[in-house]
Structures are given as C-alpha cells and as structure tokens.
Amino acid sequence: MTDSSRPVVDIDALRFAWPQHPPLLDIAALRIAPGEAVFLQGASGSGKSTLLNLLGGVLVPQSGRLDVLGQSLPSLRAAQRDRFRADHVGFIFQQFNLLPYLDLVGNVTLGCRFSPRKRERLGNTAAIDADARRLLSALGLDVESLQQRSVTGLSVGQQQRVAAARALIGAPELVIADEPTSALDANARAAFIKLLFEECRRAGSALIFVSHDPALASLFPRSLTLDEINRAARTAEAA
Amino acid sequence: MFRLALKSLLNRRGTVLLTVFTIAISTALLVGVERLRGEARNSFSSTLSGTDLIVGARSGAVQLLLYSVFRMGEPTANVSWQTYQEVANAPSVAWTVPLSLGDSHRGYRVLGTTQAYFEHYRYGRRQPLSFADGQPFDGVYEAVLGSEVAQKLGYSTGSDIVLAHGIGRVSFANHDDKPFTVVGVLAPTGTPVDRTVHVSLAAIEAIHLDWQSGTRMPGRGISAEQALEHDLTPKSITAFLVGLDNRMAAFTLQRQVNEYRAEPLSAILPGVALQQLWSLTGVAENALRIVAACVVVVGLLGMLTALLTTLNERRREMAILRSVGARPRTVLGLLVLEAGALTVAGIALGLLLLYATIAFTRELAASRFGLFLGLGAPGPAELVALGAILIAGLIVGLLPAWLAYRRSLSDGLTIRT
Numbered sequence: 001m002t003d004s005s006r007p008v009v010d011i012d013a014l015r016f017a018w019p020q021h022p023p024l025l026d027i028a029a030l031r032i033a034p035g036e037a038v039f040l041q042g043a044s045g046s047g048k049s050t051l052l053n054l055l056g057g058v059l060v061p062q063s064g065r066l067d068v069l070g071q072s073l074p075s076l077r078a079a080q081r082d083r084f085r086a087d088h089v090g091f092i093f094q095q096f097n098l099l100p101y102l103d104l105v106g107n108v109t110l111g112c113r114f115s116p117r118k119r120e121r122l123g124n125t126a127a128i129d130a131d132a133r134r135l136l137s138a139l140g141l142d143v144e145s146l147q148q149r150s151v152t153g154l155s156v157g158q159q160q161r162v163a164a165a166r167a168l169i170g171a172p173e174l175v176i177a178d179e180p181t182s183a184l185d186a187n188a189r190a191a192f193i194k195l196l197f198e199e200c201r202r203a204g205s206a207l208i209f210v211s212h213d214p215a216l217a218s219l220f221p222r223s224l225t226l227d228e229i230n231r232a233a234r235t236a237e238a239a
Numbered sequence: 240m241f242r243l244a245l246k247s248l249l250n251r252r253g254t255v256l257l258t259v260f261t262i263a264i265s266t267a268l269l270v271g272v273e274r275l276r277g278e279a280r281n282s283f284s285s286t287l288s289g290t291d292l293i294v295g296a297r298s299g300a301v302q303l304l305l306y307s308v309f310r311m312g313e314p315t316a317n318v319s320w321q322t323y324q325e326v327a328n329a330p331s332v333a334w335t336v337p338l339s340l341g342d343s344h345r346g347y348r349v350l351g352t353t354q355a356y357f358e359h360y361r362y363g364r365r366q367p368l369s370f371a372d373g374q375p376f377d378g379v380y381e382a383v384l385g386s387e388v389a390q391k392l393g394y395s396t397g398s399d400i401v402l403a404h405g406i407g408r409v410s411f412a413n414h415d416d417k418p419f420t421v422v423g424v425l426a427p428t429g430t431p432v433d434r435t436v437h438v439s440l441a442a443i444e445a446i447h448l449d450w451q452s453g454t455r456m457p458g459r460g461i462s463a464e465q466a467l468e469h470d471l472t473p474k475s476i477t478a479f480l481v482g483l484d485n486r487m488a489a490f491t492l493q494r495q496v497n498e499y500r501a502e503p504l505s506a507i508l509p510g511v512a513l514q515q516l517w518s519l520t521g522v523a524e525n526a527l528r529i530v531a532a533c534v535v536v537v538g539l540l541g542m543l544t545a546l547l548t549t550l551n552e553r554r555r556e557m558a559i560l561r562s563v564g565a566r567p568r569t570v571l572g573l574l575v576l577e578a579g580a581l582t583v584a585g586i587a588l589g590l591l592l593l594y595a596t597i598a599f600t601r602e603l604a605a606s607r608f609g610l611f612l613g614l615g616a617p618g619p620a621e622l623v624a625l626g627a628i629l630i631a632g633l634i635v636g637l638l639p640a641w642l643a644y645r646r647s648l649s650d651g652l653t654i655r656t
Contacts, residue, residue: 098559
C-alpha cells in the first residue's frame with residue numbers, strides 16, 4: 001500500500017477550517033520526500049497543531065489532497081486513520097510525553113500494542129523489548145539503571161529521549177516532533193536534535209520538526225515557515 | 240488493554256483504594272441486609288415443620304403463630320381442656336401436641352406439654368428433636384431443657400431449677416416450693432426450642448394449685464408432695480399443634496375449628512400464617528433494602544467523582560495514547576474498564592468484609608437474636624444484588640468514559656494541560 005519512491009507527505013490545495021470559523025489552513029502544496037528532515041517554523045496559534053493533527057489523521061481537511069505515503073487520509077475511515085497512524089507515524093510532544101504508570105521500556109513499546117505492523121516487523125514481545133532497549137541506548141540512556149526507576153523521576157532531557165525512542169520504534173516512515181526541545185536548554189537542544197537525526201536516518205524515517213524557535217532552522221537541511229506555505233495566514237493578515 | 244487500565248489505576252492507588260473501599264462498604268451493607276433478611280426468614284420457616292394446623296383461642300393468625308411457636312408476645316386467652324380433647328379426637332387427626340405457656344425460668348420461657356412434643360415436633364427439614372443428654376420428662380417435677388438454656392445457665396441432667404411465675408426476665412414470684420429436676424437436655428436446633436424449658440402439663444397444674452388470679456393464696460400452701468395427690472389434669476391449655484393423617488383434610492378441619500360453637504377458636508395453617516408475617520415484615524425489609532441501595536448509590540457516586548476529577552489530569556495520558564494510534568473508542572473502553580475494575584474490586588472486598596464480619600459476629604447473632612448467619616456462597620437474591628451493583632458501576636463509568644471520548648476527539652494529539 002505504500003511506495004518508497006512516493007513522497008512521505010503530499011499536500012495539494014488543502015483547506016481546513018473549524019466549524020463557524022474562518023479558514024485556518026490553506027496550503028497550496030507541501031511535499032516531503034522519504035527520509036527527509038524538515039524544520040517547520042510557526043508561532044503558536046498559527047495552525048501548527050492543526051496541521052499535525054491533519055498529518056496524524058486525527059482531523060480531516062474540508063477539501064484538497066492529503067496523502068501520506070501515497071495513502072489519501074481523508075478517504076480512510078476514522079478507525080483506519082488511527083491504525084494508519086499507529087503503523088506509519090511516530091509522535092514526539094513538547095513535554096510530559098510519558099505515561100507515569102509504565103516503566104521505561106513499557107513507554108517505548110506502548111505504540112506496538114496498537115500497531116500490528118510494528119509487532120510483525122519486530123517479532124515477539126522479547127524482540128520488541130530488545131529493540132526498545134537498543135533505541136534507548138542509542139539515544140544515550142542507560143537502560144539498566146533507569147529501568148528500575150519511575151519514569152517521572154527522569155530529567156526532561158531524558159524523558160524527551162524516551163519519547164523519541166517511542167516515536168522511532170518499528171521504524172515508522174514519518175516522525176513528527178512538536179516542539180520537542182522547548183523545555184531543554186540550548187546545549188541539550190542541539191544534542192537532542194543531532195541524536196534524533198541519526199536515529200531517523202537509521203530507521204529511514206522522514207522527520208517533520210515543528211518549533212516556534214527560528215534559531216533551530218540552521219540545524220536542518222530544509223526549513224519552512226508555516227506562514228509561507230499557509231495562504232490562510234496571509235489572507236488573515238491582509239484583512 | 241486491561242493491563243493498561245490496571246496499571247493506570249495502580250498509579251493512582253490512593254484515590255483508587257478509597258473508592259474501592261467505599262464501594263466495598265456499600266456492597267457489604269447491601270448483601271448483608273439481603274443475607275440477614277434471608278436468614279431471618281429461613282430461621283422462622285425452619286422452626287416448625289410437619290405440623291398441619293395450630294389451634295388456639297381466637298386471634299389473628301400471625302399473633303397465634305408468634306406466641307405458640309416463636310414464644311413471642313402473649314396469648315390472648317386459653318383453650319379449654321375439653322375443647323382440646325374434642326379436636327384431638329376428631330377422626331382426621333393423627334396427633335396433637337398441647338402447649339401451655341405463662342411461666343419462665345430466668346428469662347427463658349417454660350412450656351408445659353406432653354411427651355407427644357418430643358415425638359411429633361419437627362423443625363427444619365422435618366427433623367425430630369433429639370436428646371444431647373437424658374430423656375423426656377416422666378414425673379411431674381421433671382424438666383427438659385433446650386440446649387441454650389442448659390449451656391447459658393450451666394445446667395445439666397440432675398440440676399435443680401425453680402420456675403418463676405410470669406414471663407418477665409426478673410420475677411419476684413417464684414414457684415420455689417416446687418423445684419424441678421433436669422432429666423434431659425435437647426440437642427441444638429437453631430429454633431426457639433433451644434431457649435425453652437419443657438415440663439409436663441401436670442407440672443404446670445401442680446405449681447399453680449395454690450395460686451389464683453396470678454398471686455399465691457396465703458395460708459393455702461400445698462407442698463410438692465401434697466400436690467401430687469390432686470387431680471393434675473389441666474383445665475385449659477394455651478394452644479396445640481395438630482398433625483393430620485391426610486394433609487388434604489387441613490382445610491376442612493380448619494373450618495370446623497373456626498366455626499366451633501362452644502368456644503371462639505382459631506386454627507391456622509403455619510405456612511399461610513408465615514406468609515402473612517412476611518407481608519407484614521416486608522415493609523421494613525424493603526425500607527432496609529432501599530437504605531442499603533442508597534448507600535450503594537452514594538458509593539458509586541463517590542467513584543464517579545473520583546473518575547471525573549482525575550479526568551482533567553489524564554487528558555495528557557489520553558493524547559499520548561491517541562498519538563500512538565489508540566482509537567477514541569479505546570479511550571472509552573479504557574475508562575469503562577477502569578470503572579468496572581473498581582466496582583469488581585469493591586464487590587470482592589465488600590464480600591470479604593461481609594464474610595469477615597459474619598465470621599466474627601455469628602456467635603453473637605445466634606445467641607442474642609437466634610439468627611444463624613451462614614458463611615455459604617451468595618444466594619440468588621444476593622447474586623442479583625451483586626450483579627446490580629456491577630451493572631450500576633459500569634453505567635456510572637460510562638459518563639466519564641464518554642466525556643474522555645468526546646475530549647479525545649476534540650483534543651486529538653494536542654496535549655492540553
């Protein structure tokens with residue numbers, strides 16, 4: 001159902017508005033190639049979250065094309081979109097990414113419960129756990145000593161790396177990071193992004209990194225601002 | 240998914256424990272009331288069996304049943320000995336057991352009867368009375384004790400006891416001139432028989448020879464030996480039990496007794512009278528049940544509050560679950576599962592509490608109230624109550640689950656804190 005030569009994200013004339021509200025998003029075109037790392041800058045309230053919800057298949061646009069991995073998301077039913085997200089998209093949030101009642105490895109493998117494709121790809125529970133440990137180690141976490149502790153005791157930087165491991169497990173084609181570094185200090189920020197790049201490259205995942213901070217753009221091979229691609233923002237400003 | 244719900248619950252064990260405890264207490268109360276009700280009915284129903292009719296002076300069926308069999312309340316009037324003989328000799332009658340009440344021994348009622356009592360009285364599933372020690376009375380000044388009387392007052396065969404006039408716990412008028420010897424102690428039955436002192440009808444007559452209108456006549460002291468020379472045939476008895484050759488004859492005999500001309504009598508079918516008693520106590524029972532059900536509702540509302548207050552803190556949890564591919568329906572299921580797990584845990588703990596309470600208090604309940612509370616598995620009525628609690632718990636759980644479902648639809652992957 002997916003094709004490696006196709007763009008990971010292919011948006012064409014996408015329009016989205018909340019009911020009884022003016023259009024929030026109006027994107028003429030946005031293409032992201034497989035394995036590409038893209039920085040997307042946008043201020044809060046610019047429709048950033050909405051775009052991520054669209055890419056994740058939680059929301060559907062009123063019109064236009066929204067293909068992820070060649071699959072038209074609006075043509076899928078809600079449950080199919082949830083399943084598609086579980087199988088092909090990894091998310092990293094700003095902070096508080098972890099479920100306090102699961103341990104380190106449990107938090108990383110959480111998504112595999114909802115994705116038959118990831119389970120199939122990784123094998124049995126032991127293999128899934130092993131891959132989680134491999135990812136955590138690759139992201140610089142000492143699994144053996146941290147596994148025994150509650151995840152709420154981890155530092156913010158450690159928590160974000162656990163979240164990255166969760167997004168990357170099972171090698172989804174697309175990783176979406178929503179302000180993952182805003183709670184980190186400058187040094188940790190650069191180190192985190194570097195690790196994220198490496199692991200995305202290893203997994204072959206495309207990365208969409210969203211932030212309000214334009215200073216980070218220089219770290220990425222390609223950077224966009226939401227205001228550039230979103231015609232609705234310009235119309236709103238003009239009005 | 241169940242493990243997720245469970246882990247999430249364990250993470251909030253403080254509130255969860257309190258919630259479970261509230262549900263547990265309300266469950267214990269509801270099932271406890273149900274059990275108490277069942278056992279009370281049971282102990283009443285099993286007190287008398289195999290008797291087709293009870294005959295006494297004209298009164299309400301429930302009243303006659305209560306004073307003749309359960310030793311509760313007082314008889315209104317007596318039945319003359321002649322009338323008793325006539326009914327006893329009716330062709331369809333197989334046996335009769337006369338009952339004469341009115342005296343007591345240290346709070347326990349004294350029952351004057353005949354040896355037919357030990358032969359024909361049946362309780363529970365038609366079990367006859369059996370002797371733990373000794374034998375039925377034979378002589379006038381001989382008594383047979385119920386098991387509790389013997390145990391509580393420390394009597395055994397050979398002990399001497401003095402009966403008191405009247406049925407108060409403390410009596411100032413004692414038949415101390417005519418002491419009785421205990422010749423037998425009955426095995427426990429779990430019925431009022433255990434709390435009864437049995438003597439012969441002749442004994443009742445003998446101790447009242449020198450009494451008139453409830454007081455001893457001064458100067459007319461008749462000694463125990465002298466009394467034996469009098470005619471000790473009773474002039475009247477309180478009531479009598481009737482066994483028939485053919486149960487079908489019960490209605491005919493009942494009508495004949497009720498229409499008896501010489502004396503106003505009542506004949507009752509024990510089962511029918513018991514039903515009348517249930518319809519009387521039913522109101523109180525239902526009131527108890529309603530109160531217990533209200534407590535369950537309060538318990539479940541406590542759970543609802545606990546679930547709703549955590550819902551806000553858990554928006555993040557729901558968004559994370561959604562981001563890894565959980566469907567809104569999964570979020571819904573997770574919360575209903577949670578409510579279900581809380582309710583089940585509450586029910587389990589409640590039953591544990593109830594059984595522990597019964598185990599600790601059954602001695603007291605048996606000795607003080609004559610209630611024999613069983614530790615058996617929940618009966619049908621109790622299972623219905625438990626099922627109702629579980630279903631109510633799930634329904635209550637639907638509200639926060641539905642709210643979380645709606646929120647996870649609108650929040651999507653956006654973490655709002």
